[in-house]
Amino acid sequence: MNIQIYVGKKNPDVLKAERFFKERRIPYQMMDLKKHKLGKKELDTFVRAVGAKALVDREGKKALERPVAHMEDERYIVDALLDDPSALRTPIVRNGNRVTVGANEEEWKKWVEADAK
Numbered sequence: 001m002n003i004q005i006y007v008g009k010k011n012p013d014v015l016k017a018e019r020f021f022k023e024r025r026i027p028y029q030m031m032d033l034k035k036h037k038l039g040k041k042e043l044d045t046f047v048r049a050v051g052a053k054a055l056v057d058r059e060g061k062k063a064l065e066r067p068v069a070h071m072e073d074e075r076y077i078v079d080a081l082l083d084d085p086s087a088l089r090t091p092i093v094r095n096g097n098r099v100t101v102g103a104n105e106e107e108w109k110k111w112v113e114a115d116a117k
Contacts, residue, residue, distance in 0.1 A: 001115045003028035006038075006092040008085065013103040017091045020108055033085045043081060046092060049099035052077040057089040 003021055005028055007014045021028045046055055052074040057063040064070075068080035068087045081087055093100045093108065100107050 004094045006031045007090045008033045014091045016103040038085045
């Protein structure tokens with residue numbers, strides 16, 4: 001299992017992801033989006049897995065001030081997220097080509113079970 005957790009800022013869902021993998025002693029790599037420039041290939045992997053709309057943070061007053069929060073066309077969303085990765089909903093948890101957005105413990109459990117077989 002090769003877990004990467006992409007974060008923009010600490011929030012309750014980020015803490016849940018960290019705790020989930022720590023409790024199971026599964027190594028993971030934290031990818032701080034403020035320091036780590038998100039590449040087009042990485043973003044395309046996320047889009048293929050969950051769709052561009054699912055990646056956009058549309059909660060909170062500050063998030064809704066961003067134009068990308070009101071976009072519907074996936075091509076524009078991808079371009080906007082490349083320019084402003086702080087508009088991503090986090091955590092984005094990646095295990096190879098499998099991706100989740102937000103706290104999705106049920107899916108992470110499936111990854112752990114599949115890896116144990």
